[in-house]
Amino acid sequence: MTAVMTDSLDMRRLLAPVGADRFFAEHWQARMALLPLAAEDLAFIRTTVGPLDPARLAGMAREGSQAWLANEFVAHSVFPVDPQNAAQFHDAGATLYFVNVPLPALTDSLAHFLGAPRRKVIASLFFTPAGGGAVPHFDKNENFTIQLTGAKRWQVGEAPMVPAAPDSYTLGSTAITPALAPLLAGAGRPPERTVDLAPGTLLYVPRGTVHHTGAGEPSWSLNLSYCPSTWLDLLRAGLTQRLAASPRWRGIVTGVGGDPAAQGANRLPELLAELRALLDDPKEAEALTRAFFDRPDA
């Protein structure tokens, strides 16, 4: 058998067990997918991540690191972690979460595959101690989790509880964002499936899908998350940039009712006609998309 050398994350190859086309048709934003990775892909990912050292990762995480501690004496508590105290929280039995560790060899490949803005795809790492885990919750991100070491049991909803959820939510919590509240009101919790993750398995969980986890042994996992840019974001950002250049669109709302003389200053009908023409022009649509992807914060 010939050994295959891998020097980049080939998402098509990772998704080969279901196929990329079927992944987008049946799983993307709709239902979980569990995929075994080839040994060389796991080796490449492990090499790219580097040593699983809490202090090192705490120093790398761009959006900070957290320790979650809950045991027979401590109610669930969240602590900020830095390179100086990371090992101590590890020794204290905390779950460690390193948010946005720069791993462009992985995140850029996933962003390229998805056709998503690069900066919206981030890598985070989880260390879960034996007996640790997460309570039922759903995330606002599209998540690809790769088990690196140890084993972890997941309970994952068969479908999103809130399709295209705009925010994360922990079940039972009274902290509900205004954007999520109306969507959560009528939502039912779909049945769940048990999934055992061993090193070298990839689990895709769509945003809004309830999941909870437990680790019987110390476990490290990598999470590649797409913090979604929605079509609404794209149109809003693109149109704002495009239309704000026009004095007509910067005009103030006048003549919606009011005096008949003021009604003559109502420009909405002609602006809507202009907008229709703009949206019907494929070149303009392409320019809107390009403007969105080229934004430094996209």
Added chain:
Amino acid sequence: MAGEAMRLLMKIVLPAGSPVLAAPDFEAQWRALLKRLGALAAYPKEQGRLQYVLIEADPRQITPIAEAVFRFAGVKPEFLPEIAPPPYYGLRGY
């Protein structure tokens, strides 16, 4: 090896009608416990039912401190870091 101490606010909620709270020597025992834990300050609220205690602790001391509170009061304390952590997930903006 001594660890990095961090300043934490320990939140303890005693249930209404708690026998611990009703004990005649509660105040004395509570003060003795705080002294043993090296508390920097304590802020009782709602007639002592809600206690906020400022401590400095190495991460490895958190569970032993919580155990001392649990054995005295029968409730699990929650720890609130002095600096709020970043949001749970992802990028900000949009």
